[in-house]
Amino acid sequence: MIHSALLTDFYALTMAQGYWKNNMNKRAIFEVFFRRQPFGGGFSIFAGLGPLLDTIRDFSFSDDDLAYLESLKFFEKPFLNYLRDFHFTGSLWAMDEGTVIFPQEPLIRLSGNLIECQIAEGMLLNIINFQSLIATKTARVWLATGKGSVMEFGLRRAQGPDGAMSASRAAFIGGAAGTSNVLAGKEYGIPVLGTMAHSWIMAYPSEEEAFQAYADIYPEFPVFLIDTYDTLKSGTRNAIKVGKRVVERGKNFGVRLDSGDMHYLSVQVRKLLDDAGFPNAKISVSNDLDESIIETLTNTGAPIDSWGVGTRMVTGGDESAFTGVYKLTAREDASGKLIPTIKFSDNPEKTTNPGLKQVWRLKDSQGMAVADILGLEESPSGPDTLEQGSRYIFWHPSADYRHFYHTLEGSAEPLLKLRLDKGSLVSPQPSLEEIRRHTKAELELFDNSYKRLLNPHVYKVSVTEKLRQLKLNLIKDYLGDL
Amino acid sequence: MIHSALLTDFYALTMAQGYWKNNMNKRAIFEVFFRRQPFGGGFSIFAGLGPLLDTIRDFSFSDDDLAYLESLKFFEKPFLNYLRDFHFTGSLWAMDEGTVIFPQEPLIRLSGNLIECQIAEGMLLNIINFQSLIATKTARVWLATGKGSVMEFGLRRAQGPDGAMSASRAAFIGGAAGTSNVLAGKEYGIPVLGTMAHSWIMAYPSEEEAFQAYADIYPEFPVFLIDTYDTLKSGTRNAIKVGKRVVERGKNFGVRLDSGDMHYLSVQVRKLLDDAGFPNAKISVSNDLDESIIETLTNTGAPIDSWGVGTRMVTGGDESAFTGVYKLTAREDASGKLIPTIKFSDNPEKTTNPGLKQVWRLKDSQGMAVADILGLEESPSGPDTLEQGSRYIFWHPSADYRHFYHTLEGSAEPLLKLRLDKGSLVSPQPSLEEIRRHTKAELELFDNSYKRLLNPHVYKVSVTEKLRQLKLNLIKDYLGDL
Numbered sequence: 028m029i030h031s032a033l034l035t036d037f038y039a040l041t042m043a044q045g046y047w048k049n050n051m052n053k054r055a056i057f058e059v060f061f062r063r064q065p066f067g068g069g070f071s072i073f074a075g076l077g078p079l080l081d082t083i084r085d086f087s088f089s090d091d092d093l094a095y096l097e098s099l100k101f102f103e104k105p106f107l108n109y110l111r112d113f114h115f116t117g118s119l120w121a122m123d124e125g126t127v128i129f130p131q132e133p134l135i136r137l138s139g140n141l142i143e144c145q146i147a148e149g150m151l152l153n154i155i156n157f158q159s160l161i162a163t164k165t166a167r168v169w170l171a172t173g174k175g176s177v178m179e180f181g182l183r184r185a186q187g188p189d190g191a192m193s194a195s196r197a198a199f200i201g202g203a204a205g206t207s208n209v210l211a212g213k214e215y216g217i218p219v220l221g222t223m224a225h226s227w228i229m230a231y232p233s234e235e236e237a238f239q240a241y242a243d244i245y246p247e248f249p250v251f252l253i254d255t256y257d258t259l260k261s262g263t264r265n266a267i268k269v270g271k272r273v274v275e276r277g278k279n280f281g282v283r284l285d286s287g288d289m290h291y292l293s294v295q296v297r298k299l300l301d302d303a304g305f306p307n308a309k310i311s312v313s314n315d316l317d318e319s320i321i322e323t324l325t326n327t328g329a330p331i332d333s334w335g336v337g338t339r340m341v342t343g344g345d346e347s348a349f350t351g352v353y354k355l356t357a358r359e360d361a362s363g364k365l366i367p368t369i370k371f372s373d374n375p376e377k378t379t380n381p382g383l384k385q386v387w388r389l390k391d392s393q394g395m396a397v398a399d400i401l402g403l404e405e406s407p408s409g410p411d412t413l414e415q416g417s418r419y420i421f422w423h424p425s426a427d428y429r430h431f432y433h434t435l436e437g438s439a440e441p442l443l444k445l446r447l448d449k450g451s452l453v454s455p456q457p458s459l460e461e462i463r464r465h466t467k468a469e470l471e472l473f474d475n476s477y478k479r480l481l482n483p484h485v486y487k488v489s490v491t492e493k494l495r496q497l498k499l500n501l502i503k504d505y506l507g508d509l
Numbered sequence: 510m511i512h513s514a515l516l517t518d519f520y521a522l523t524m525a526q527g528y529w530k531n532n533m534n535k536r537a538i539f540e541v542f543f544r545r546q547p548f549g550g551g552f553s554i555f556a557g558l559g560p561l562l563d564t565i566r567d568f569s570f571s572d573d574d575l576a577y578l579e580s581l582k583f584f585e586k587p588f589l590n591y592l593r594d595f596h597f598t599g600s601l602w603a604m605d606e607g608t609v610i611f612p613q614e615p616l617i618r619l620s621g622n623l624i625e626c627q628i629a630e631g632m633l634l635n636i637i638n639f640q641s642l643i644a645t646k647t648a649r650v651w652l653a654t655g656k657g658s659v660m661e662f663g664l665r666r667a668q669g670p671d672g673a674m675s676a677s678r679a680a681f682i683g684g685a686a687g688t689s690n691v692l693a694g695k696e697y698g699i700p701v702l703g704t705m706a707h708s709w710i711m712a713y714p715s716e717e718e719a720f721q722a723y724a725d726i727y728p729e730f731p732v733f734l735i736d737t738y739d740t741l742k743s744g745t746r747n748a749i750k751v752g753k754r755v756v757e758r759g760k761n762f763g764v765r766l767d768s769g770d771m772h773y774l775s776v777q778v779r780k781l782l783d784d785a786g787f788p789n790a791k792i793s794v795s796n797d798l799d800e801s802i803i804e805t806l807t808n809t810g811a812p813i814d815s816w817g818v819g820t821r822m823v824t825g826g827d828e829s830a831f832t833g834v835y836k837l838t839a840r841e842d843a844s845g846k847l848i849p850t851i852k853f854s855d856n857p858e859k860t861t862n863p864g865l866k867q868v869w870r871l872k873d874s875q876g877m878a879v880a881d882i883l884g885l886e887e888s889p890s891g892p893d894t895l896e897q898g899s900r901y902i903f904w905h906p907s908a909d910y911r912h913f914y915h916t917l918e919g920s921a922e923p924l925l926k927l928r929l930d931k932g933s934l935v936s937p938q939p940s941l942e943e944i945r946r947h948t949k950a951e952l953e954l955f956d957n958s959y960k961r962l963l964n965p966h967v968y969k970v971s972v973t974e975k976l977r978q979l980k981l982n983l984i985k986d987y988l989g990d991l
Contacts, residue, residue, distance in 0.1 A: 029670045033692035036664055038703035040691060045726050051712060082670075095695040101727075141712060148706075149690070152665035153673055160668075182518055183634035184830040186642075188511045188564075189671030191635055208631070209522060210515035213577040221520035224630075226837040229850045230533060230623060244527050245583075256853050256987060286859060338830045347824035348666040355708040368711045371738050377768060505738060 028078065030085040032113060033092050035149045040096070043142040044106045053359035056383050057144045059135040059155060061128070061351045062376070065163060065343065066318075069483025070473065072166050072466055073134055074197045075158030076124040077456050080446060082154065083115050083147055115143050119447040122386075124457070125162075125200055125465035126442060127473060129399055129488045131424040132386045134351070136443055141358070148353045157190070158197040160349035164318075164340055165201025166470065170478055171318040173325055176333035178220050179203040180313060181341030194341035200462050203340075204333075215459050222250040222283070234261055238269040242280070249273060250281040250311060253296070258287055263296050267303045274305065281309035283335070289314065290329045297330040311335060317344055318480055354379045357405075365405065369501045376425050380490065381501055382406065387413055390437035396472045398433065398487035399442075403494050411491045413439035421489030431487070510560065512567040514595060515574050517631040522578070525624040526588045535841035538865050539626045541617040541637060543610070543833045544858070547645060547825065548800075551965025552955065554648050554948055555616055556679045557640030558606040559938050562928060564636065565597050565629055597625050601929040604868075606939070607644075607682055607947035608924060609955060611881055611970045613906040614868045616833070618925055623840070630835045639672070640679040642831035646800075646822050647683025648952065652960055653800040655807055658815035660702050661685040662795060663823025676823035682944050685822075686815075697941050704732040704765065716743055720751040724762070731755060732763040732793060735778070740769055745778050749785045756787065763791035765817070771796065772811045779812040793817060799826055800962055836861045839887075847887065851983045858907050862976065863983055864888065869895050872919035878954045880915065880969035881924075885976050893973045895921035903971030913969065 117139020179198040185191035195211030205218035212219035231237035242249040253262025270280040313335030367381035383405045402411030423429035476484035599621020661680040667673035677693030687700035694701035713719035724731040735744025752762040795817030849863035865887045884893030905911035958966035
């Protein structure tokens with residue numbers, strides 16, 4: 028983990044010096060939200076909060092860091108002295124890690140002084156964007172297997188050593204049963220998995236000797252990699268020969284397919300194993316898998332027991348970044364009053380939702396999620412409230428005319444909860460295993476149509492009437508100026 | 510940097526225990542190569558060697574690490590004691606960092622005992638794959654700008670904190686002029702860059718006041734972000750107002766576009782700046798750029814002076830992994846003789862090239878690269894040699910019939926050089942600036958047709974007659990067995 032507050036964008040520091048010099052280091056509210064679901068999907072999983080809370084509490088500048096900043100000849104000595112005592116003193120609200128999330132929703136809200144909020148931006152987005160990307164990808168993979176056994180094998184093609192570590196953590200949250208990365212096993216308590224590489228087989232005079240040697244040392248449940256020479260003619264035959272001796276000792280064995288056509292080979296290998304009297308021998312597969320390939324294999328009934336997924340799960344494959352952004356939504360003015368702020372954009376869908384917000388998840392009387400609503404926690408006319416039995420009008424968060432009416436019959440649960448108060452943890456953090464269980468429980472709250480891998484139903488995210496009025500008024504004010 | 514040798518795949522350790530128990534920890538040769546060029550391109554840049562050499566020299570198991578391994582109940586105490594003294598004692602050959610590379614070529618060759626080579630695999634591939642991906646992507650971006658000024662702005666969407674650090678390093682190698690990541694500036698000596706975010710502007714009562722405040726603190730070369738409210742009607746006008754005062758003080762200023770149509774806006778902004786009398790004011794752009802978007806803007810003459818590139822450059826965008834693999838190519842047999850090994854596959858193009866190899870880069874009499882040749886450094890009939898004036902037959906490295914004749918008129922330079930001898934550095938490592946210069950020099954060796962972004966000419970990579978015969982003989986031996 029990096030604790031140096033230099034893990035920030037240079038402009039955060041140049042702006043910080045500006046706020047400091049101009050006596051503008053007042054209270055500010057920043058919110059994190061994302062703009063669109065990755066992978067053409069209908070949901071994402073919020074992840075990375077634990078490492079974020081650990082990092083932000085220790086975020087500081089060492090003497091070394093300050094000496095480096097001084098060498099840049101951009102910063103004045105008194106400001107560097109100010110940074111010497113820098114640590115995060117603000118409050119942080121966030122959703123639970125593992126929560127199913129949707130575009131436009133505030134996932135995290137920071138309330139602090141402008142400088143600390145600005146310096147934390149790069150690190151905060153970096154951690155949340157990456158872990159949410161991978162937890163989301165893994166949840167998709169896990170759903171594609173029919174909630175089966177997914178092993179994360181991504182170390183060698185992950186994006187850097189920590190890319191591998193963070194990915195192992197996020198993949199476990201998203202539904203992976205274990206990882207091949209031993210250090211992630213140690214650091215995060217994730218089960219570690221794996222058996223043999225091609226080099227094991229090539230290091231022995233013959234494939235059979237290699238399998239036998241492995242089974243002798245690891246008799247519990249050896250899994251033989253069967254594609255080094257020829258999957259059907261050589262690998263499967265030798266696995267059966269050696270597996271026979273394993274079964275005679277009262278244990279079970281498995282085989283792993285790592286190249287070739289996975290459907291054809293898994294069917295053939297299953298038949299050979301069954302014919303040899305080993306219907307319980309397991310078949311696992313690996314080789315550039317992703318949720319689409321897995322879904323096809325699952326749908327066509329390929330007899331596969333477990334899935335080793337690497338590269339595309341730990342990097343996101345063809346979508347390698349989550350689109351989380353961090354925007355100022357309110358600031359204290361000279362008189363000490365908190366005023367909402369808005370960012371326009373030449374891309375209209377990028378115009379932000381102003382003010383200090385909460386997200387409520389509306390559920391029906393069966394407890395299934397119906398819609399999420401963004402509302403205000405502070406406004407001149409008081410906070411938004413949602414009451415059972417009441418009928419509300421809700422508005423699309425970026426298009427200004429789409430809306431729907433809803434009578435609240437189930438619950439309306441606020442998703443943002445206080446995590447840091449004046450820089451300190453308010454409650455102990457959940458274990459990784461608890462977060463993983465929360466993800467699974469969350470996914471159960473949503474109808475399958477939202478979880479379809481392609482062309483899913485779009486879940487409703489709306490804003491309250493109060494928030495919409497605030498936004499429209501701010502737009503009107505600014506447009507009037509132009 | 511992670512020094513724990515637990516940053517490895519679990520199977521490396523289970524296999525290691527097997528080799529150790531079965532007295533098989535003999536000398537082995539492993540080579541790293543990759544299978545196809547990323548991004549539909551015609552070249553890649555080799556990167557990551559420096560961090561790899563630093564990591565592998567310190568790679569070891571702490572008491573903590575060993576206690577964790579013991580808790581898994583997979584490893585015997587005497588083997589764990591063996592790991593207590595583990596460090597890399599072998600030799601490592603590699604290409605220079607920054608070298609232009611092609612599929613099938615050995616980029617790195619390890620000669621060591623089986624166990625150390627196996628344990629290093631995951632970490633080694635992780636570092637090389639990621640940094641080569643990003644150096645390659647950045648070189649493409651840099652070429653697309655017409656070898657212009659590229660700033661790496663990727664921290665917030667890089668894959669984890671170290672993903673950001675490694676990416677900043679690799680992007681600098683690939684041609685970026687600087688980074689926004691301050692910690693990368695400190696650790697690697699990369700120039701740091703950046704000015705203001707939208708939040709700076711939103712923190713002031715008006716855009717003009719925000720610009721003026723910035724210019725007062727940073728009078729040298731303020732760059733105003735002009736799209737917070739409206740790029741043309743508001744941002745550019747205010748930048749000109751404030752810029753006028755900057756220029757009156759004898760300095761220059763710039764503007765940054767961060768949303769909207771970059772071609773249209775850059776042309777309009779250029780016109781407004783010129784009309785206001787500021788032909789030297791600079792225009793920089795950012796907003797989800799990649800080499801394709803940049804090439805279109807460059808080709809259509811958009812008046813852009815510098816390019817801020819983030820997400821897609823530091824993650825690879827829609828290709829998020831480099832396909833480097835690590836294969837056993839020779840091993841010592843029971844009699845102490847080094848014998849070449851081969852891996853077949855049900856995907857024929859995945860069959861490996863056996864033996865202890867070198868790569869020669871053939872150049873013509875003008876010094877331009879003509880072809881790369883893989884040959885043997887050890888074979889029963891002696892090593893391959895390449896002599897000026899001689900005519901050779903060279904064979905396609907994976908198809909067994911394609912070949913060409915070449916009379917060597919320029920040089921034949923071996924690309925793999927010894928870096929570690931018995932685990933120790935043979936010579937000091939180059940600075941990052943030197944590596945960056947080497948990349949630029951390397952790119953000059955290749956005709957533009959190889960560097961085209963899409964559908965490039967395919968550079969010739971072949972094998973010597975001797976290597977081809979070795980491969981065919983091994984294939985025949987094994988096929989005879991089946």
